[in-house]
Amino acid sequence: MSDYVYVTYIYTTAQKVWDAITKPEFAHRYWMHTNVSDWKPGSRWEHQHGDGSGKVLIDGTVLESSPPRRLVMTWSRPDHSQEPSRVTFDIADYAPGIICLTITHDQLEHDPAMAASVSGGWPKVLSNLKSLLETGKTENIWLTKGKEG
Amino acid sequence: MAQSSFVYVTYIRSPQQKVWDALTKPEFQKLYWFGGHQESSWKKGAEWKMFMPQHGLTDSGEILESDPPNRVVIKWRNEFKPELKAEGYSQCVYELAQEGELTKLTIVQTIEKENAQFIQAVSGGWPRILSSLQSFLETGRAHGDTRMPAEQAHE
Secondary structure, three states: OOEEEEEEEOOOOOHHHHHHHHHHEEEEEEEOOOOOOOOOOOEEEEEEEOOOOOOEEEEEEEEEOOOOEEEEEEEOOOOOOOOEEEEEEEEEEEOOOOOEEEEEEOOOOOHHHHHHHHHHHHHHHHHHHHHHHHOOOOOOOOOOOOOOO | OOOOOEEEEEOOOOHHOOOOHHOOOHHHHHOOOOOOOEOOOOOOOEEEEEEOOOOEEEEEEEEEEEOOOOOEEEEEOOOOOHHHOOOOOOEEEEEHHHHHOOEEEEEEEEEEEOOHHHHHHHHHHHHHHHHHHHHHHHHHHOOOOOOOOHHOOOO
């Protein structure tokens, strides 16, 4: 029950979705924060606050990296007060011009507060990503109700 | 009580009333629901039926609660796959809320049965339908729909 899965279909390319997740300036536009790493297996990654402070909100290790199709990483509180969870991005072709993006956030059993936070956060982030890729428009998603994730 | 459920939340850059209309009016549904549509007055106690072009009647039930454009609860059973029909009625809640420029849409579908095949089936369907709805309302171009010029699809 504690695994979180979100699937969305987007008029775009796999490479654009990959870039949107892994390139800081791209992620900043719809996630409002950035993801920083060299995205090689075993490398550290950081989810940094988008206010320019570089404050680390989440960190972890890249477990698998197959651009532009699959990225797996651990997802930890920066104080490492809880066991890390795991996030998997799968980017698949669905129909001509449309890709299917599946986010699986699992291993959350030990951290119910994180599970609640990310289940509120992923729909905001991924709806905003779809809007950006299809229309060029985004919203500051963390200004509306709900928790940051 | 043992149950299965599916939850999907999406944020659509469109006024809440437009999202409600897109969810409840057949002329909009046909444009993004892969050609399918539903027949109902959407009033409490009313019949509710879904039709898909390739199958005819696919699902049926009743409106249990209705508070346009905020919330509707549908008693919902599959009608064309015997193994899904045998699982009986589910309950599906649509909740809409305006949050700034966006409408937050939450779909929760629940059935009183553990590991229900019906919930597995709708878990595959809802993300396709709601992604198509978001594209339709934000760009005028639904998924699998090449018929509508962007201008017409909005109105």
